[in-house]
Amino acid sequence: MSPVWTWRLDEGSCTGCGICRDVCPEEAIRQTRDMGLPEPVPGACTGCGSCVAQCPFDAIMIRPVTRRDAS
Numbered sequence: 001m002s003p004v005w006t007w008r009l010d011e012g013s014c015t016g017c018g019i020c021r022d023v024c025p026e027e028a029i030r031q032t033r034d035m036g037l038p039e040p041v042p043g044a045c046t047g048c049g050s051c052v053a054q055c056p057f058d059a060i061m062i063r064p065v066t067r068r069d070a071s
C-alpha cells in the first residue's frame, strides 16, 4: 500500500504566489484569498512533488503522513 502524503509550508518563505496551487494535479492545495497562505486539502496529496519543484521560494515540503498526524 502506498503511503499517504501531506505537505507543509515554511510560512516565513511563502509569498502566497499561488504557483503550487496552480500546478497541483490533485487540487490538494487551496487558497482562500489571493496571495494568502495556501492550505492543505486533507487526504488529497499523492506526493507527486510538483509543488516542491515549482515553488520559486523553496517554501513547500512534502512528507508521508504518520500515525501521529492522524490522531
Ligand code: SF4
Pocket (backbone or CB within 6 Å): 009, 013, 014, 015, 016, 017, 018, 019, 020, 021, 038, 054, 055, 056, 057, 058, 059, 060
Ligand atoms: S509556490 Fe511557494 S511561495 Fe508560492 S504560494 Fe506555493 S509555497 Fe508559497
Ligand code: SF4
Pocket (backbone or CB within 6 Å): 005, 007, 023, 024, 025, 026, 027, 028, 029, 044, 045, 046, 047, 048, 049, 050, 051, 052, 062
Ligand atoms: S506533492 Fe503533488 S499532489 Fe501533493 S500537494 Fe504537491 S503538487 Fe499536489
